[in-house]
Amino acid sequence: MPVTIKDIAKAAGVSHTTVSRALKGNPAISTETTERIQHLAQELGYTPSAVAQSLLTRRTQTIGMVVTTIADPFVAQVVEGVESVAQAASYSVFLTTSHNNPDQEMSVVETLHRRRVDAIIVTSSRVGSLYTSRLEQLQIPIVLINNQEEGEFLYSVAVDDRQGAQLAVEYLIGLGHRAIGYIGASNRPKSNRRRQTGYQTALQQAGIPLNPALVLQPVVNTDFKRGEAGLDLILGGQATAIFCYNDIIAIGLLMACQRHGINVPDQLSIVGFDGIEPAQYVSPPLTTVCQPRLLLGQTAMQMTLDLLNDERVHDSILPCDLIVRSSTAPVPDN
């Protein structure tokens, strides 16, 4: 049993009210008793119960975070950003996983509500209209990361997929490439569409006609295999550069190229998206569009804090950076 103010009160021979006041330096209490009680509290190792305080204040100083899985390094860094800002603001974070299972996602939201979290942050979910109604019923701020929905209590922070993609493709164009392919991931329809739009925009602005034969949406199980499937784009000699939906696809493509004796970047330039750790260790190190994952989390938590302080907030779209490494080179002249 943790020490309570009553224990201290008993030990000090005063009422628990006095203890409560003394502990928070209420000037109404005499300096002498205040010091005596504070000393006693220290000695007994007293820590106030946030549970009791929450019951009274109806604030738990707690936020719930819903992710698909923490094992994904992308998600992990977002969580890191959220937690650091939360901790600095004296908020604690409940971390829950949904494993991409809508039922489980509903269930963890219920749990978070049971625990009376002050707000909820959801990352890469498919918050459906299914239960936005329930979310709104909770009457607490919900901040969505990389996933925008409309709704009264729904706010969002997202990365600018279109801008990031455009950045990558413009860079390739700057290197002299004209036959630039795109390998997409149709299982992430929204971001895939936006990245493809960025790809197309860059081409159009450079006056390069779109070639549908250069756009691939492989229907396979894993991103890695999607990358391998992209080999078709180069084997026929159609493309001199390929922009991939994400880094794993790019790495899959890169390794397929190695097996087929295609030299990267001399024969083919490859650009990924995300900025995951492995990208810097492959050979050659991968040029990629880096999502500001930490910032994504920090921004989401800061927005949450603003909402909790009844400040006006606006949805946020964060730009990506291009990290140039060695998987890209000027188009071979021939």
Next chain:
Amino acid sequence: MPVTIKDIAKAAGVSHTTVSRALKGNPAISTETTERIQHLAQELGYTPSAVAQSLLTRRTQTIGMVVTTIADPFVAQVVEGVESVAQAASYSVFLTTSHNNPDQEMSVVETLHRRRVDAIIVTSSRVGSLYTSRLEQLQIPIVLINNQEEGEFLYSVAVDDRQGAQLAVEYLIGLGHRAIGYIGASNRPKSNRRRQTGYQTALQQAGIPLNPALVLQPVVNTDFKRGEAGLDLILGGQATAIFCYNDIIAIGLLMACQRHGINVPDQLSIVGFDGIEPAQYVSPPLTTVCQPRLLLGQTAMQMTLDLLNDERVHDSILPCDLIVRSSTAPVPDN
């Protein structure tokens, strides 16, 4: 304001006691009112307050997890294991980071205590004698991951560093290697020592004399640079195989080899430790000793549950697996 049982009581024209009982199917309440109340609760979107329940039961069904950083994929997967087992047992997890700062670690432990978590799981900390006393004062189970200390409330789950290292070196010996080097990381004294012990044990059991010139503990900032420093072991032609403290070191060594035109695995076999994701994407894919990270987390949480159920538990040491990829090959005969 969330709906309370009093709200329901008012709406149903009964006392809040009746509501409380009806909601948990107390047979003392008539079937009719029970149904009426349950229906009403559903309609109003009632969810019991875990806060109020906790105050009553003195159990929060909550555990606190302390990690250095979540951004480390290793840690992330451990957290994943903890969370999944916790969720299945109706426990929620507070995730907190210490960033390897002892003060912050103390402070998050204080916060967790304020929140009256039922138990604490700490991973890769340097729980010092500094505050083990405080931990014991909390009177709640503390489970340490990959870090063993002695103490009344301290339990631990760890990976068998020695066994893992031995596995790796025995494999190299089996490939015919005799001149096997070790690159350590002196900033993790404990695990480094244990892995080195495993390395030495394997050599001794094979009757291979220890050669101190083959053991390196580079004093540089990053693991990656440690790996690069390991180049010395091969440039002089002393070693035909190198076992590294972890994967990042191994990857650093691998890439240094590439720059110096040293063919892996033909001229040098390399084995890493950890089983991080990038290890499978380097060229050649890295042979490594894989830590069961998910299991580490699951075991820690299961142990915590056992402790909370007043069952006897014993500290746990989990074996590692060797994952053979392409960075290792039989010793070249010459």
Next chain:
DNA sequence: TTGTACGCGTTATCAA
């Protein structure tokens, strides 16, 4: 079958 009263740990109000 249902209601009253009390307590969990804390804080705020009012009284002394």
Next chain:
DNA sequence: TTGATAACGCGTACAA
């Protein structure tokens, strides 16, 4: 300067 009391939301012993 201090203390008694009520309240937060819930569950339970006891009473009706």
